[in-house]
Amino acid sequence: MIVILEQGISDHNLENVIKHLEDYGFIVNKSVGEERVILGAIGVQPNFDTRKIKILEGVKDVFRITEPFKLASRSYKKENTVIKIKDVEIGGKEINVIAGPCSVESEEQIFNIAQIVNKSGVKILRGGAFKPRSSPYAFQGLGEEGLKYLRKAADHFGMLVITEVLENSMIDLVYKYTDIFQIGARNMQNYSLLKELGSVKKPIMLKRGFSATVEDWLMSAEYILANGNSEVFLCERGIRTFETYTRNTFDISSIPVVHKKSHLPVFADPSHATGLRDKVLPMARAAVAAGADGIMVEVHYDPEKALSDGPQALLPDQFAEMMRQIKLIAEIIGRYIH
């Protein structure tokens, strides 16, 4: 931590700042320039609230020199994290596509959609059984029944399952059916959930909260990592801005930013990022072109009848076309999609 002092700080105030730093456990290194004094405060306190120093008399500014996260950072682990689940590798040279309906609606529906997406090579099937809906009057998911259908469909086609877990008390139930836990955007800062999933022995996909900075997002990943689970990957799904035409603003530059600051794989979800079916194909292409390690899209054969988010689901033909195009883009940047 670097503490910049005001020009002409009194000796009394200077000593007071140093004393505070030492009391907080820092080793202080004083550097006297011609214009002003600067203090270097050394000591690993990734969570130190810098405002504690900022409010002292005579302090002009305080800067952190270490990121507030550690295990999630690229400086802690130089090589990319690669997560292996059965025959699937996440974060390697292959770009993975996760596809399926927003919600599992029936056994027939999930089998139909699993077949459609599997035909294009998809190895990970998505589907919600417990839905976090902004209206209390909206469809809230089939619950455990939905999980059963999802597992059955995935097994039938030799696919992995990813599904969302909404709260701590559901972890055991979901564990029985899923291969990957999804943490939704609204739960990105549900720290109880993050902590408990830190001790679970299955990979976690952590979606970005729609008002989270990349730093916040990596701090939430840190919660999981710090509690023992190192198999975490991220998923960008749009942030909230003043633009209203799209549901969210797809922050595509977060993909190279995460790759620079962290070793964790990062996916993109163009369905939620835009909320509009006709924007999904161009945004999926863009995500792959930007270097995403995978994408997650919603697919439905009858989206007008879908019980949730039908308007952003791709039709089967659109999905097949998307797969065709992104496979070609992947090759241009030295990666591949099966």
Added chain:
Amino acid sequence: MIVILEQGISDHNLENVIKHLEDYGFIVNKSVGEERVILGAIGVQPNFDTRKIKILEGVKDVFRITEPFKLASRSYKKENTVIKIKDVEIGGKEINVIAGPCSVESEEQIFNIAQIVNKSGVKILRGGAFKPRSSPYAFQGLGEEGLKYLRKAADHFGMLVITEVLENSMIDLVYKYTDIFQIGARNMQNYSLLKELGSVKKPIMLKRGFSATVEDWLMSAEYILANGNSEVFLCERGIRTFETYTRNTFDISSIPVVHKKSHLPVFADPSHATGLRDKVLPMARAAVAAGADGIMVEVHYDPEKALSDGPQALLPDQFAEMMRQIKLIAEIIGRYIH
């Protein structure tokens, strides 16, 4: 719901739109103007996803004419909600002040602070026992021990208790000690928690998520109301914008906006909205001047040693001065603070 059709829509497409609306359960009312056809779709479906119609061929735009929330709306209930807890009334002519430390740190600490704030007339004591911290390495609260101290201190000074509940499994525990449940900003869209608190028989203070619109916020209140608990009040605590000097941007106009759209009381939390002690006093004055039904502030006699958020806590003298000033402002607008 109003459906605006494209100029020159074909008969086939027009019939298709009408058929869809009818299939979704709406009664359709066609209005043929000189330039274009407009459909009125009647039927109470507050949660209908308008994108389902927007994506049909020939549709230009779709507007909702009812708000997506009902029980929380001013049109559902014209008079202000007033919540009575023992001798305290929330949402009436009196403006309530909630004060206390960010976290309960020890029995001595909470007694000290309770005494300080009680002396200025405060009837509701705040204090966190379970803290949602963005860093996994930060102080996470004293847990049940903290709740006990908080209750004891409040009882000693004849005050009410408000404290935050982080997840469903904690509700029973917190229930034993608190008079009011606080739902924090990060849990504003934790729908499981909202639902379960809907069946609890104690009032709820629902903080605004830092990226929630007023509509989202009222939708979350709707969750609690729809599950049976009508004693809900709101608390504005700043939203996230591009401005970085303050921790958040205090959206003060949300106070009159909530009063127009809803019958629920609305408080303001200038400590979290700004994150800086020297901004709390002017923002507390502004909140009262803007018509807030109450304010919530953090107070600490030794903020430099506080285990969380010390830099935004008022010192005892500053707090007393704040109380003095806001009492005078309350009178100007025909309200009062004891």
Added chain:
Amino acid sequence: MIVILEQGISDHNLENVIKHLEDYGFIVNKSVGEERVILGAIGVQPNFDTRKIKILEGVKDVFRITEPFKLASRSYKKENTVIKIKDVEIGGKEINVIAGPCSVESEEQIFNIAQIVNKSGVKILRGGAFKPRSSPYAFQGLGEEGLKYLRKAADHFGMLVITEVLENSMIDLVYKYTDIFQIGARNMQNYSLLKELGSVKKPIMLKRGFSATVEDWLMSAEYILANGNSEVFLCERGIRTFETYTRNTFDISSIPVVHKKSHLPVFADPSHATGLRDKVLPMARAAVAAGADGIMVEVHYDPEKALSDGPQALLPDQFAEMMRQIKLIAEIIGRYIH
């Protein structure tokens, strides 16, 4: 315009609303449903301030059914606008690349860079002669001298020139040297400038303001179109959000959004959108994959010495590699780059 009335509006208030609409020149069409009355107000007033009706007693909501822009809209002109300048076509099947330094710094510098970018097939040379800098102490550009060097370099390599014009009094001067006028983000709502450029006989590239919605942006294009100049194309360059790691947030979904709402070509500027050299290549690929009609990038052979924005300029090798990659991506979506 659709006017939704409150349930149970009094006859007096209803008549008052109708009278107001008629006074404002609308033809009113009353539609009485079971629950409420809805008024359709017909009459072309694209600039009508709907708040005038919203504030009347008994009005619940008001919706515009026509966009506030007309000439810029896709419904006004179905086919894409294609702008021809000598042998260059903007908005056609070819994707154009505009490249060059941020600022023209010397004759040698602009010749060097023109040669580098021309070698990769670039036909439009950029370079600033008048720089809008946020600091009054920063390099403000070479002025007319810069324009001369820019023109000379472009002519030497058979390229077109694009350069920014900052204010009305500079239009004549810039006109002498440029083929395309650039309106920068900070001037997107400088209406005097927009109006005057509307009567100029050269194409205009209109950058998006960093806090403009797509609608605002198209309204600004409307200003130019309405004043007689139909050769307008747009350029997305990032919007301001709470994310701080990148200089701006590249709103990539604005590309398909503009294509849906308007017939005008839309470019992307990944250099300004991210502000960081190592993000330019992935974002340029993403822009092309998303369907941009062109991209604009900054290139410098010695960016450390550049007088402005060196940190976001591509090095010559990086630029050549970018061109190689985006040519391949263009083909995948049925377009091409020379």
Added chain:
Amino acid sequence: MIVILEQGISDHNLENVIKHLEDYGFIVNKSVGEERVILGAIGVQPNFDTRKIKILEGVKDVFRITEPFKLASRSYKKENTVIKIKDVEIGGKEINVIAGPCSVESEEQIFNIAQIVNKSGVKILRGGAFKPRSSPYAFQGLGEEGLKYLRKAADHFGMLVITEVLENSMIDLVYKYTDIFQIGARNMQNYSLLKELGSVKKPIMLKRGFSATVEDWLMSAEYILANGNSEVFLCERGIRTFETYTRNTFDISSIPVVHKKSHLPVFADPSHATGLRDKVLPMARAAVAAGADGIMVEVHYDPEKALSDGPQALLPDQFAEMMRQIKLIAEIIGRYIH
């Protein structure tokens, strides 16, 4: 400027960073800690682009220790700036109210409104003669005729005039009629205009751009100050966020923030900040309670007929009531309104 180096930076890279800093004119001060090396770079370059160092090999982060503005900063000038214009003092103990219509519409209209606001003690009359409208089809103001009426009305009632100037070529014209130049939000970064107004001998009110940070805003003030005009005051008028119910989000905490970082007076404009008449009164109270040095509001006796922004104009009675209330609030914080 502080340069934080990566742990284990090579000697070659370290030398390279130091060489760059020296080449850019800094005096470098090396501080070797146990964990890492930190460089202090001394030299007054308020406009230095820190990204130039950030992109060098081995650099972890770069922090500026001086603000990018100088003349506008509180550290440059400790005491508040007070601007005297005839018998009016801006930035002193008195809180000034600027009032009048959005646009001057006729001689009768401006006389009427001047009389209304003058009766409540207002000494500065506002009114637009050249209007920056987002639609090219909207009323653009009466031009010089409007300026004449405005001056005449102000003189008749012994008031000062403030009016907006849109571009450099209008400065001379506006100068003849106004006492204070207003720079509107959309022109906050029109640097040509800022520069030229820097050499004008009349005070300037600089509105905050709706996507400007406080730092950006003070940088724009710096432009005027650096060009020789020290009579600048600021006006907060709302920023753009994701909230859509209000036209903008009134960033009320910018008032104490500006007071901390700068010596310049700061006003608030609750009419533009909210865009809704019924929010103006509570927001005006809040602004005064927050410490604003003045407020600016729109008033109209017949807002339904107003040619611009009628829906946010206060009616005469509402205005008188606002004046009554804010006078009382001013006293509570030791200030006064005549």
